[in-house]
Amino acid sequence: MSFQIFAHYYDEIMDQSVYDSWLRYVEKYTNGEKGLNLMDLACGTGKIAVQLAKKGHHVTGIDLSDEMLAVAYNRMLEEKTTLTLAVGDMRALEPMGDYDVITCFSDSLCYLANEEEVLSAFKGVSENLSDTGVFLFDVHSLYQVNEVFPGYQYIYQDEKGAFLWESFEGESENSVEHDLTFFVATEANPELFERYAEYHRERTYPLAVYRRLLQEAGFSDVTVTADFGDAEVAEDSKRWFFACKK
Structure with a gap:
């Protein structure tokens, strides 16, 4: 993580x-x-x-x-x-x-x-x-993980870059997986963006x-x-x- x-x-x-x-x-x-x-x-x-x-x-x-x-x-x-x-x-x-x-x-x-x-x-x-x-x-809560998160999407952007958050049902019971993608402006050229990805897993009971x-x-x-x-x-x-x- x-x-x-x-x-x-x-x-x-x-x-x-x-x-x-x-x-x-x-x-x-x-x-x-x-x-x-x-x-x-x-x-x-x-x-x-x-x-x-x-x-x-x-x-x-x-x-x-x-x-x-x-x-x-x-x-x-x-x-x-x-x-x-x-x-x-x-x-x-x-x-x-x-x-x-x-x-x-x-x-x-x-x-x-x-x-x-x-x-x-x-x-x-x-x-x-x-x-x-x-x-x-x-x-x-169980409601948040099992009903709200699956299929959730969020997009944020500003002058420095953009951020995409997508959530999916996890493999384990009462779990969720978040796919995070970042587009960050480079220091050398603010018009060029580098892509980064992170994967977060959460679970509740x-x-x-x-x-x-x-x-x-x-x-x-x-x-x-x-x-x-x-x-x-x-x-x-x-x-x-x-x-x-x-």
Whole structure:
């Protein structure tokens, strides 16, 4: 899985209002406190991590992609704030301390290949979470993966290039495959474009499976909602939001 080109387009194609919604979701569980120790797992380009740091929290951003972290580092400098950024694999998360809040948003857990990898991620989070801490994450719902994504197409273009996103039903149960094509203007001649391609696979599971894996990882108090915690889960909810405590 490569994010080399995707990292540079990620913030352009993301609905910017979604980041505000994720932040509000986190704030529901910080109770207005400042100076909390937060880990943003799969932090990507650091947009959420930087905003949490600007709110006065001590933030550690973890991501598997060097390219994503490079964008996050530049954002940190531009926003004149400070946070810790580190390369890390959520499937093998090392003990890093007792965090008050650990987040994992933008369906990042859906990139894990199977239940065993999801369980490993949950266990790593549990080991890094304080006894009174909360683990917040979202995943694609079954409806999103099986009904919305197959046949989905999206096109974005600007003066620097163009981006085509096509989604197809995956080979595994409750999975989807994304075919990403980029046309990027060359530095030597802005009228010439180079083509790049990336392939992303995502998978989700029934709510009962997530609950079972969370329980195996040591979480006994799990709340599941939709719409960033503002609605109950429905058959056509596109994302599920989890708030988990030990």
